[in-house]
Amino acid sequence: MIKNSDFKICFSVMTVLTILVGLFQSWGIALSMLNLCLISAVMAMGVNIQWGFAGLINFGVMGFLAIGGLATVLISVPPVPEAWSAGGIGILISGLFLLAVVFSVLIINKKIPNHKYKNYFIFLIIILSIPLLKFIAGPSISKIESINAATSGFLGGANLPIIFSWFVGAILCALVAFVVGKVCLGLRSDYLAISTLLVSGIIITIVKHEEWLSRGVKNVIGLKRPVPYEVDLQNSEWFIKLVEFFNSSKLSNILDPDEKISLLNQLVITSSSVFVKLCFSLIFLVVVITILYFSEKALNSPWGRMMRAIRDNEEAAKAMGKNVVKQHLFIFMLGSAIIGFAGAMLVTYDGLFTPSSYQPLRYTFFNMGNGPIRRNR
Structure with missing residues (x-):
């Protein structure tokens, strides 16, 4: 285990080196x-x-x-208002769909704890939700990414x-x-x-x-x-x-x-x-x-x-x-x-x-x- 004195030496050396960089470089x-x-x-x-x-x-x-x-x-x-107008609604709907899938999996996992087909059912829900999610969000994503692609192409922030x-x-x-x-x-x-x-x-x-x-x-x-x-x-x-x-x-x-x-x-x-x-x-x-x-x-x-x-x-x-x-x-x-x-x-x-x-x-x-x-x- 490293001793306290070793820490002090390391920090002292780093401090001196940083000061030297400031003095001799910038x-x-x-x-x-x-x-x-x-x-x-x-x-x-x-x-x-x-x-x-x-x-x-x-x-x-x-x-x-x-x-x-x-x-x-x-x-x-x-x-980016243009991006939200073009595909914001589709992204929100796909987000709600994704939350619904997550809650469905959680509910199944909680309500059917010991059923032998539980894991197969959860796997089936996840597999089926992927193409559905792509179908809902895909057109909106394409529209958003085509809005001023060089400077924007995304939804922006808050x-x-x-x-x-x-x-x-x-x-x-x-x-x-x-x-x-x-x-x-x-x-x-x-x-x-x-x-x-x-x-x-x-x-x-x-x-x-x-x-x-x-x-x-x-x-x-x-x-x-x-x-x-x-x-x-x-x-x-x-x-x-x-x-x-x-x-x-x-x-x-x-x-x-x-x-x-x-x-x-x-x-x-x-x-x-x-x-x-x-x-x-x-x-x-x-x-x-x-x-x-x-x-x-x-x-x-x-x-x-x-x-x-x-x-x-x-x-x-x-x-x-x-x-x-x-x-x-x-x-x-x-x-x-x-x-x-x-x-x-x-x-x-x-x-x-x-x-x-x-x-x-x-x-x-x-x-x-x-x-x-x-x-x-």
């Missing part, structure tokens, strides 16, 4: 590195809750990141603040994790890892190819920000004066007015990028500290001790009356929600949603190796 690059590290820290804490607290190996990290990223599109992007999408992404990931957990958490170790990796591939495939929902590989650009835009800062009088104040010694050495104005403009452009990244850093730091605080509280609480007991000896925990299945499902949902939250943060920081960048194993092993399991460090 502070914009240094802050970009810091922001990606903070987002990765949130991802790693989500994975650690699943693997470290409960021993659940989740190789489907990238799938939940994609769901979190998709949430930013569904929440923050303005709706045009709400993008910060709200972070929480929606967490909720969506928790719901998906509930479904996945009901199916996969009966497996253990390498089988659970393989099944979650498969689920991740399915999610990413859907996000890539359902252009009416996410524009697919065409990407969604120009997403909203919770911080100012560089162009707005460059045209703000208060920001120009602030840059001039912090660089007064450098500007005072230049006598030529035109050269001074040119240098000031360059400083304003550079400083605007640094200011935006610094604003992101402050927001991400608040998120990291908040999640870390509650993770530590949970780890040292009676619930955390119960989870460690389940992880270390599941049979003994069952003998003591603990509902192991329920606790595993809850912690799988909780960890996935945090991963989805990080996915929404990442897309917000990038300012665009690129489904093709979600590779099934990308970040997965990085986050599993990002510090030891069982602790929030």
